[in-house]
Amino acid sequence: MPSAPTKLYADDVSLLVVLLDTNPFFWSTSSLPFSKFLSHVLSFLNSILLLNQINQIVVIATGCNSCDYIYDSSLSTNPGIENGKLPALCSELLKKLEDFVTRDEQLNKQQSQSLPPTTTSSLLSGSLSMALCYIQRVFRSGPLHPHPRILCVQGSSDGPEQYVAIMNSIFSAQRSMVPIDSCYIGSNNSAFLQQASYITGGVYQKPQQLDGLFQYLSTVFATDLHSRTFLQLPKSVGVDFRASCFCHKKTIDMGYICSVCLSIFCKHHKKCSTCGSVFGQAQTDVASASNLKRKTPES
Template identity: 45%
Template sequence: MLDHVESYGEAQDEAPIGLVGCLTKSLCYINRTTVHSAALASNTEEPTVLVDPRILVLSVSPDQSSTYIPIMNSIFSAQKLKVTIDICKIYGPDNVFLQQAAHLTGGSYIHIERPEALLQYMMMSFLPPLGIRQLLSVPTQDRIDFRAACFCHKNIVEIGFVCSVCLSIFCQPVPVCSTCRTKFPIKTLQRLNASRPITLPPSTTNVAHPPPRVPSAALGGQNGTGPPRNGTVQ
């Protein structure tokens, strides 16, 4: 699949990318094929071919923060279906969400430095199955960007505040959660605002010690005593 940005006219808002639709359709097709193969295997004595589903994304567009939630849901669905997502970054800066997709599903994320060698990358890095890639020394990611997008402004943030009820992410403390409508006490908001750091840490981190995918700072519940929890975005 190829995710792209189409431009119409001169000044326009951020055009939507087709990545989310491609991922969901691919996962639906893989699920249907896997279920069909399992049904045939149970109804016949003939040996069946094991399905090893993989998805290859050819990326030429930057991150679009508004698609954070559906992309992460697609990644979690791929994990459940045991689908490997490979990313071939052909053009532009590194894509934060696609880095996470490759890392969380056990795939490869390769930023092509020489476009004329695209065929060689495709044959040697993405065509072999996962077991063979270890023998071929396929390039791996040394550093992965684990930043998330906030629910309020759809901006990619390095430090955010998480609702302790629904785990929604916000770039700043809010009096009312826009997702579950939970109200937070004023004292909790004042404490969180006073504890906000002035300088932000680096946006990338080592793969050997990745931080949680969701920032650890949490807003309290109705009484301000809600425990901070880490979790995934639904």
Template identity: 35%
Template sequence: MNAVDGSAHVFQENFAEELEEELPSLLVLVLDASPLSWGSQSPPISLREAVASLLVFANSHLSLNHSNEIAVLAAHPSTVRFLYPLPPSAVEESGSSSNLVRDDSVDPVIAAEDADESNIPTGTSMYKQFRVVNEAVMDQLEDLISKTTEKDITSKDGGEGVSDTSMISGALSMALAYINRQTGGDVPTTEESSAIKARILLVSVCSDLAAQYVPIMNCIFAAQKMKVPIDICKIGDDTVFLQQASDTTGGIYINLDHPKGLMQYLMTAFLPDRLLRKHLILPTQSSVDFRAACFCHKRIVDIGYVCNICLSIFCEPPVDGSCSICDTIFDPRELADLIKQPVLIPLSGNGQKKKAKKNKTKRNGDYDSTPAPATPSA
């Protein structure tokens, strides 16, 4: 048989080592489910088309290795929900069969075979594990969108109108917590030391995340410590903090020029796991914006004022002389130095005339000559 399949030409010892190094990969998909943001992206791409491409991408990830795992989260303006796997509370509320739940201790294919077949479409040739994931994601996402009310998408900052932001920071926090539970809480010292290779892929359409600056930065530092890369697939305008998240954690950031080709971007740039990426030429960012957002007005600033205790950033010195985050009272003399404006001393009339006369003298070449040294006497 070795002569037939050509494996006799492979050095068996190295081949066995490569098989042992093929560890399972955990992919956590975070979908930005902001209704207003997806509505503004039309007609380039709709939410339904994006979800269809993401499901094909998820199935491709599962097909690379039988031990690969996947989780899907939806970041809504008012909540964050697991689309797959379903939490036990969601299963109890829905009363559905266990074919939509992936238990960590049971093979999903066996669980689907033992479950009630009445809820699984028959007459299809789709692999059952793919079908379980697809049905769970579609059902949960449809339930989330259908139950969205005007109150859920109302701006939370006291302004009028609907909010075009999602709880990206909460979704990243839940993704990192899920990865920590699946990996046993062990922090790998290197990328090759962990038992399971985990990564996060965020599909974002929101453009304003300044209000979530602090929690997003906390998630970035936690992912960096856990050796979990955060890949960003950005639809629409660039976001400063997501660029920083991708660059800091060693992930990939792509702002789609043609959102209709979302599936091609996913299959070519984001499908290889982090161990295979070192053998590939990956897309890189031409420039990364490392500006921060102030804690007082949530605006991105070029020059700010930093509290020396909690490192909070402000766009202007505090009026009351204290930090609004940690209540540290600043030195009044230092605040006075920061607030005061430069003083310009106007020139008097005589001074201006003398200055003009001096400049005129220099232009005419009438400079004071240096006296010649005296001749020494005999």
């Protein structure tokens, strides 16, 4: 009996875009080995595919200097289970992930030869942009599509220099009604991911026991958007809404905001470095100087 086309895109069908942090600076100091981390993630991705045969998974690797697609279940030639193995999910993902880590490491060495490394954060803004671009292609592919959501599995600290790009991605996801879930495995909380999950209606979770990472992923982040209305999922508490200044890329509690372009600065400036607007006292000084020049010839 043929199934109805509408059942292919039911309420419980999900498009999950997973952003994996592959930053070597973080994993070299983490108590959880990267190989064990991958085993937890692969088990989680397998469970998503087992929940519904038409669920779709896209994995994006996030490095220090680049990000790239490393797995797409819709393009996989053999996404199912054969003889108790998962050849497509494991072999394809691990092979592309290895190639990506090698390319990102080479790019990091090339940049470090010309300029000293200034940050050890991951390129989260780039992977978020790639995830949203992929979701927009799905939206425009036809009237029927799975319900998309983004899951950030992040361990690196926030990069203040990415503040503007990340906030633009967050507001774009909010406008498209795409929730951003966050599983942060670093030592401290991530202000960027806290804001992303809070603004877009996603879930922010910081596992207390990294050895049980699969349990956190499967119980909190495996649920589809329709089922979440019936579940009591963790809620964000104590979200850090502090912004980063545009001048020094530092997180600040109080600062100065340009009334034209809304750029944030930690110190007072005479002129906005973003849009070129002249600020209050500077405008008064310029007006006084121009008036003085007009009066000088008359005197």
